[in-house]
Amino acid sequence: MYKVFSKSPPASAQKHGGLDVQSIRKDFPILSRLVHGKPLVYLDNAATTQKPRQVIEALANFYEEYNANVHRAVYQLSEMATDKYEEARRKVAAFIGADDPATVIFTRNATEAINLVAHSWASRNLKEGDEILVSEAEHHSNLVPWQMAAAATGAKLRFIRITEEGTLDLDHAASLINSRTKIVAVWHASNVLGSISPVRKLAEMAHEHGAVMLADGAQSVPHMPVNVEDLGCDFLAFSAHKMLGPTGIGVLWGRRELLESMEPLFGGGDMIRQVWLDRASWNEIPWKFEAGTPNIADAIAFGVAVDYLSKLGMQAVHSHEQELASYALKRLNELPEITVYGPKDPRHRSGVISFNIADIHPHDVGTVLDHEGVAIRAGHHCCQPLMRKLGVSATARASFYIYNTFEEVDIFVEALQKVRKVFGGGSSGRSL
Amino acid sequence: MDPLEDLYRELILDHHKNPRNYGELENPDVRVEGANPLCGDEVLLTMNIDGGRITQVRLKSIGCSISRASGSMMTEVVIGKTIDEARRSANLFKEMMLGSGTAANLPEDMEDLEALEGVKKYPVRVKCALLAWNTLLEGLDQAEKQNPAAE
Secondary structure, X not given: XXXXXXOOOOHHHXXXXXXXXXXXXXXXXXXXXXXXXXXXXXXXXXXXXXXXXXXXXXXXXXXXXXXXXXXXXXXHHHHHHHHHHXXXXXXXXXXXXXXXXXXXXXXXXXXXXXXXXXXXXXXXXXXXXXXXXXXXXXXXXXXXXXXXXXXXXXXXXXXXXXXXOOOEOXXXXXXXXXXXXXXXXXXXXXXXXXXXXXXXXXXXXXXXXXXXXXXXXXXXXXXXXOOHHXXXXXXXXXXXXXXXXXXXXXEEEEOHHHXXXXXXXXOOOOOEEEEOOOXXXXXXXXXXXXXOOOOHHHHHHHHHHHHHHHHHOHHHHHHHHXXXXXXXXXXXXXXXXXXXXXXXXXXXXXXXXXXXXOEEOHHHHHHHHHHOOEEOEEEOOOOHHHHHHHOOOOEEEEEOOOOOOHHHHHHXXXXXXXXXXXXXXXXXXXXX | OOHHXXXXXXXXXXXXXXXXXXXXXXXXXXXXXXXXXXXXXXXXEEEEEEOOEEEEEEEEEEOOXXXXXXXXXXXXXXXXXXXXXXXXXHHHHHHHHHOOOOHHHOOHHHHHHHHHHHHHHOHHHHHHHHHHHHHHHHHHHHHHHHOHHHO
């Protein structure tokens, strides 16, 4: 079904990190559809991933077989829904190496998870003169909440530089962390540069000064083995939809003592122990932070997504993506006038590749590729400060996952050659 | 026609590569910046207005071919027009792009803009085509406020 180009490695050389990609692809109904008459080549996995049949069926199964509210009623359906919902929490906890499922709080997404910390933790622990440390290459979701926390508490935001290679500058981080630092919040894997941050070292540095460490795991938890004990961080945020799960469900993991010391962000049902007319007392974690009817169906389907990934093994997932990224980098470098951002060595990066071709605007690249069936992202990737630092208004980005193949990388590169044909070396105006 | 060729017509690529009236006026009567927060496209529009008529116009832009071509065509259309005439042109173009109008409604001086009708098939890109024109409308409002008697 896929055209195999001569530059693609022979089938025998395609180890795919130990993944049986052809049988994986059969689990994803969407991968058999056509776009503009061409097979879909989905390379926007850093934005959201496709969903396997198992996850889609889990959603339908909940609504068809045992739809009921959780933590409330005494009838069988509600007990079943509650069991499955809490089972999903246990699966997610095990997936990130957390012994205590109560430390996994379901949120809408990684953004909401970070906002929960930037509000509930920050309001109790930050004051004027304190410092919040983030990097200059954060996704807006790990920057704007801290700008808001700084404005609300009088704390100051400071920024860890990134190196020319596009990695976090650990020496600069060391020079910024001091007794005024109360929290260090950085990306674990960058959604633009593909680089991976030394979270463990940062956490050690933060802890030496009595600060806490939050890792934005939105681009790492879906793609590599992540264990909260090994990472040494105090908070970890991530989203289900970037790891085969449904949209609308995400996770904040936190250390028990920190979560217990935090005030809830929302009040309502399920998050209370006792309510009087003029006051209320709070439920235990995690429910203290899950006011109202939670996203039951999506949490349960998220559990199924986690099962799917666990079965493949996260080391195999990571190796597969690195092999694809390595091959893609090699092929991209054959193209004239291409700029690839982030670390040059594929061993130091995830399966995310941001690039620009000549002076052609990424939107134009994206539209031409779309006509070839290839879906990539074009834009600022919710990283406007980083775009300014790179001196561009936007980049194109390809990002890989478990179902992508070497042949798809070839189709992608051929499509980029078509971009050159349509636009030549057109000018998009790099600065005003 | 190949759908890609229909979108990226010669005329669009020409305006994109050689944008007309490109740049920035010194001490202009009107200076407006426009941005598309979703994609990061930016424009800077400067105009001089004399006796209610646009005498000079310059546009600087960062953006895709659609956004730059539309902006370049806009500068050619509005130069020499009164504020009301320029506003009418902007509204005719917006009607074409947003569905209620068609290329057939465009007057002769706007015929280049027919080339952008193909963008309608790409709803996400319509915003790119509208950026310069929405910025123009803002600039025209500004001009009127500065000099209410100008019309």
